[in-house]
Amino acid sequence: MTDLRGLTRRRVLQAGGTVALISAAGCDSTSKSAKTDMLTSAAKLPEPFTAKLPIPPVKRPSRSTGDTDHYELTAREASMEILPGLRTPIMGYDGIFPGPTIKARKGRRTVVHYRNQLGVPTVMHLHGGHTPADSDGFPTDLVLPVAGGSGYADQAVGGTTSAGTRDYTYPVNQRAATLWYHDHRMGFTGPQVWRGLAGFFLITDDEEDELPLPRGDRDVPLMITDRAFEADGALRYPAMDPHLVSMPGIDAAHMNGAIGDVILVNGAPWPQLEVEAVRYRFRILNASNARRYELTLDPPAPLTQIGSDQGLLAAPVEHSTITVAPAERYDVIVDFSAYPSGSKVVLKNGDGNVMRFVVGRAATDDSAIPARLSSIEPLPRSAATTRPWMFRQGKVTSMGEETDGWIINGREFDPQRMDATPRLGDVEIWRFGSDGHHPVHVHLSPFQVISRNGGPPGPGDHGWKDTVDLSPHELVEVAIRFDDYDGRYLVHCHNLEHEDMAMMATFRVSR
Numbered sequence: 001m002t003d004l005r006g007l008t009r010r011r012v013l014q015a016g017g018t019v020a021l022i023s024a025a026g027c028d029s030t031s032k033s034a035k036t037d038m039l040t041s042a043a044k045l046p047e048p049f050t051a052k053l054p055i056p057p058v059k060r061p062s063r064s065t066g067d068t069d070h071y072e073l074t075a076r077e078a079s080m081e082i083l084p085g086l087r088t089p090i091m092g093y094d095g096i097f098p099g100p101t102i103k104a105r106k107g108r109r110t111v112v113h114y115r116n117q118l119g120v121p122t123v124m125h126l127h128g129g130h131t132p133a134d135s136d137g138f139p140t141d142l143v144l145p146v147a148g149g150s151g152y153a154d155q156a157v158g159g160t161t162s163a164g165t166r167d168y169t170y171p172v173n174q175r176a177a178t179l180w181y182h183d184h185r186m187g188f189t190g191p192q193v194w195r196g197l198a199g200f201f202l203i204t205d206d207e208e209d210e211l212p213l214p215r216g217d218r219d220v221p222l223m224i225t226d227r228a229f230e231a232d233g234a235l236r237y238p239a240m241d242p243h244l245v246s247m248p249g250i251d252a253a254h255m256n257g258a259i260g261d262v263i264l265v266n267g268a269p270w271p272q273l274e275v276e277a278v279r280y281r282f283r284i285l286n287a288s289n290a291r292r293y294e295l296t297l298d299p300p301a302p303l304t305q306i307g308s309d310q311g312l313l314a315a316p317v318e319h320s321t322i323t324v325a326p327a328e329r330y331d332v333i334v335d336f337s338a339y340p341s342g343s344k345v346v347l348k349n350g351d352g353n354v355m356r357f358v359v360g361r362a363a364t365d366d367s368a369i370p371a372r373l374s375s376i377e378p379l380p381r382s383a384a385t386t387r388p389w390m391f392r393q394g395k396v397t398s399m400g401e402e403t404d405g406w407i408i409n410g411r412e413f414d415p416q417r418m419d420a421t422p423r424l425g426d427v428e429i430w431r432f433g434s435d436g437h438h439p440v441h442v443h444l445s446p447f448q449v450i451s452r453n454g455g456p457p458g459p460g461d462h463g464w465k466d467t468v469d470l471s472p473h474e475l476v477e478v479a480i481r482f483d484d485y486d487g488r489y490l491v492h493c494h495n496l497e498h499e500d501m502a503m504m505a506t507f508r509v510s511r
């Protein structure tokens with residue numbers, strides 16, 4: 001079994017004896033991202049807008065006791081008809097992709113009793129969760145397969161192993177927000193999320209309930225991903241080890257990130273949704289491995305943002321285009337009453353299609369977009385501690401040799417090394433720098449963006465965030481406060497291929 005402390009980087013970064021030529025840390029084929037070879041499908045692809053938009057089912061608690069809701073969640077293999085007439089093998093939470101949506105209430109603890117019926121280890125991470133360290137999903141805290149998992153102990157470097165099952169406890173002492181859960185296994189996050197291990201986790205609270213926002217069927221989660229398919233319908237992903245057993249990483253042509261030629265929304269290719277001529281709320285999640293989206297409506301109409309990664313903004317912000325990096329969430333309202341009945345409105349990604357809305361007749365609409373949404377406490381714009389985090393391409397050492405890789409502050413990831421030691425309750429300024437495109441995610445605590453390149457925050461930086469997008473040669477400062485929980489957490493690039501190549505760092509919050 002391979003020792004993942006080195007991640008066998010010489011073999012991973014060299015495919016067929018050729019070292020990958022990595023320009024900037026790329027995430028898309030658009031002009032805003034560095035170049036990477038797009039994965040093209042061998043299967044016959046459907047015409048856009050022929051599939052109906054699926055809505056992930058809401059998971060019901062297996063039981064509720066006092067202030068705690070318990071859920072049973074199983075990762076297992078299954079097959080789905082994603083492309084017409086073909087079956088696609090997936091790894092799915094409860095055997096579906098996306099996984100079931102978990103709806104939690106602020107102040108009610110959520111316990112997920114997780115079972116791994118796959119043939120490989122997994123790690124479940126609640127992205128955006130304000131979570132104790134032992135339930136955060138550290139990438140070497142492995143949940144081994146129920147059957148035959150004894151051979152993976154050496155992959156739990158600096159972490160723990162659980163035999164087949166693990167309980168993840170989420171206190172849910174945080175504001176209403178659109179979160180998501182996904183696999184976080186070190187070295188294999190990219191292929192395991194690509195194969196289906198992702199789902200929504202929605203938090204509600206009294207503050208949001210009191211607002212006249214669209215509800216029920218007019219509150220729609222949209223998980224946007226890209227994939228590529230083999231001729232038989234299987235997912236195409238050039239993993240160094242297609243069985244995901246021992247050798248992490250992706251082939252040299254895709255080191256900048258895996259990008260597919262099929263856009264899926266809630267697991268359906270370029271789907272269509274029939275809407276009434278009223279306001280709708282869309283919870284947009286970019287769950288792609290590496291692709292950024294430049295989202296617009298055609299014919300044009302405002303995308304009114306009401307929420308970010310960590311819930312409501314202070315006030316709505318109107319956009320004509322939103323740029324959504326991997327792992328970011330945008331909570332937007334679209335008013336379809338601005339279109340004539342029968343209109344076909346396309347959600348575009350640059351020149352490409354994402355999905356289409358067909359506008360029906362006018363209907364009763366008691367929703368509104370309040371001028372004030374929430375109160376957001378501003379964090380200090382200066383602090384006693386300022387920490388630099390530089391995300392860039394650099395040299396790593398494996399098997400005594402230097403080769404190209406992804407590094408933070410000049411060092412490759414070591415799960416046993418602490419790269420920062422903030423104290424509980426402190427506010428720090430973290431300064432993220434980049435030589436390319438890197439969506440940076442911080443575990444445990446939300447943050448506020450306070451500057452870009454010494455100027456004001458960007459148009460997508462409003463409110464509380466947990467993921468911030470870095471462009472080439474950009475410097476972004478955020479203020480972050482470490483509340484409630486001590487222990488070990490991560491800061492990392494959320495381009496999953498970069499993450500699998502160990503573009504992560506560990507920090508420990510101490511009392």
